[in-house]
Amino acid sequence: MKNFFLSLKTTVWLLTGLICVFFLGSYLMPAYKDIHGAMNDRLLFEWVEQVAVDHPWVTGWFFLALAALVLLTINTIVCSIQAVRGKWSREDFLLRIAPQVVHMAFLIILLAHLLGAGWGYRISGMLPQGGYGRLPDGRVLQLKAIRVQGDPSGYIRDWSADVAVYESDRETAAGVLGPNAPLFTGGAGIYLKSFELKPTPMAFILVTKDPGAVWALAGAVLFMIGTVIILFLKWKKV
Amino acid sequence: MEYILFILYPLALVRLRLVLIALAFHGALIVGSAVRYGRIPLIGTHDTLGFLAWSIGVVYLAFGWRRRRDLYSYLTISLILLLLAGSVISPVMKGPLPPVLRTIWFELHVILSFVSYALFAVGAVFGALFLRDGEREHETDQYRNLLLGYVLFSIAMIFGGIWAHLAWGTYWLWTPKELWTTIVWFFYSLYLHARLVRGWTGRPVAWMGIVGFLIVMFTYVGVGLLMKSSHEF
Known part of the structure; x- marks a missing residue:
């Protein structure tokens, strides 16, 4: 199981799955406005509890996306832990740490969504x-x-x-x-x-x-820092 | 005036660096429009298609400075002319910005979005070149375009989120446009990861660069036409 989550192929297939599920969602959303309309009007967990669970065939894409994101979260954590283990040298410090900063930022943004979905008003x-x-x-x-x-x-x-x-x-x-x-x-x-x-x-x-908003901003700042560092390091090293 | 661009851009097919003339003239038109209406000239299909064409021209010049006339020029200039044609047949949005769009976050969001689209476009062209001749240099240029495009697109999404939080009280809305924007982001994240997987390097990722741009164009044009979202003003 650890190898499954440690694999970059898992990342690739999970991202592919998310793309397919979001594609499905973008089609179902306008087709079933009465069901999806409330997603933006109330907390997301309230929508899940009060609307989504009663229409699993229409809102199934959302639950599939949620499941894929949970797997992607585990995949990201396992891969990042593996990447930071082992010996470090001064030469490749930035190149090794920058992708982990981006991963951490991605996880913080997901956490922010979770907080905003369930708490606040x-x-x-x-x-x-x-x-x-x-x-x-x-x-x-x-x-x-x-x-x-x-x-x-x-x-x-x-x-x-x-x-x-x-x-x-x-x-x-x-x-x-x-x-x-x-x-x-x-x-x-x-x-x-x-x-x-x-x-x-x-x-x-x-x-x-929205208790997640500050976390989303923190994650976004980290994400920008991480990706800009990667950009500078990779530009010449391709 | 903008019809002159249909003569100026093809000059790049004679000598690539002649695109500078078209870019200077086109840039002056964009600045002139900004001055005339007193706002960022990126409202509506006319403005945005024109700006995207100009951005592609800039990226084309930056990455092709040392190139001779070849398929790179034919493909990119054709794309620019296609976008320009779309721009001139679209209605011009006159007048000032609606109040909700009067914020630096909107301006940065839109400018960075279209610059990243331009990078994705030229990345797709390099992908096509790699598929034709298999030259490693083309794959490298595609990667650089898409990596820079990904960084700018991510920052554009972040700025869009900040704007949305100030305008609508949430940094994320569940609408088809947001889902497709996330699809674009997932897709290029997928590209960057797939490039590191054995068996995916080379032709598969070159194809991904091309497919990615088609997704970008659908997100930009298709979603707006077919689906209602927060991105209609």
Whole structure:
């Protein structure tokens, strides 16, 4: 079994399998929108529990992908452990360590997805201007004002919303939401998704808490460092 | 004006380095478009196909600087002209960027994506050359193109994830486009690993470089046409 996971051929076939399964998923997703639509609206584990398990023939591709990723994770760990064992020399240090940095980054990004899939929250709803909403952690969000910038032709150039967060009636955070400009507070992100000015000004607000996001960023930075080192080392050594 | 490019790019078939004229003119058109609309000229099929053609031209020149006129030029220039034709028949998106696209993360995401596509394209051309004559140098050039393309594509995905986190509250969305982008990433990861496996080196990985570019083109053009995703603006 160890030899199976130590083999580069296993990596190749697992990646091939993942490509096939994702291909299948990309076809089934638009074909069964009612089943897959909720994947992005709630935590992934909730979707699995509440939707996916009831439609195994339609969502089977997702479970196959998950299984292949688990095997690929084991394969990556076993191969990396094998690669770092043995004697090291100063000459090939970077060449030996850089691929392991990339592998570690890949595993951290997978871990980030796992954390985001099972923990945290994702809620959304319309909030009228001046209105309040309670967050899952007990804090209260207030939508203070909506601002829209248009031009004479009627084209809306920009929009923003002032919000404040209260904890025990005390304002603990405040900020301006806009496109690509959420407010991060207490581990949660508050987003302005859309707005309406008539009949009364109101905004569609999304609040997410993803404990995996920081890990994904850390993994991404590691991945960039590792691949750039490999690029420089391999470029001339081909 | 861009119709002149259909005369300038084929000059490379006379002498490869003459592609510099086409690249300079094409580059000026892209910069002119950016100045006219006050935004990065990479919105819609017209802009992106044109930018991809120009990027392929740059990679073609960088990797072919010392080459004489050969199949490398015929294949690459044909591809550039095909992409340009697609660009000129596509509608031009006028006006400023929608607010959600006004971020450096979007700009970096798109620029790096298309530069990596260009590297994958020239990598595919080197794959075809290797399949024809079996010269080791062509396989090496393919590997360099695809490795650099893979690094830039990975960084483009990371920047796209950062942008998505700021715009939509998640760095990953389950949509066909994201799945196909991941397929591209898996495929080139597969290429880089397969190249180290005995029995896969040589012709199989050269073919992989060609198939990879077909997957890239489907991800870029096909998925947008056939499937709904977050990449529609």
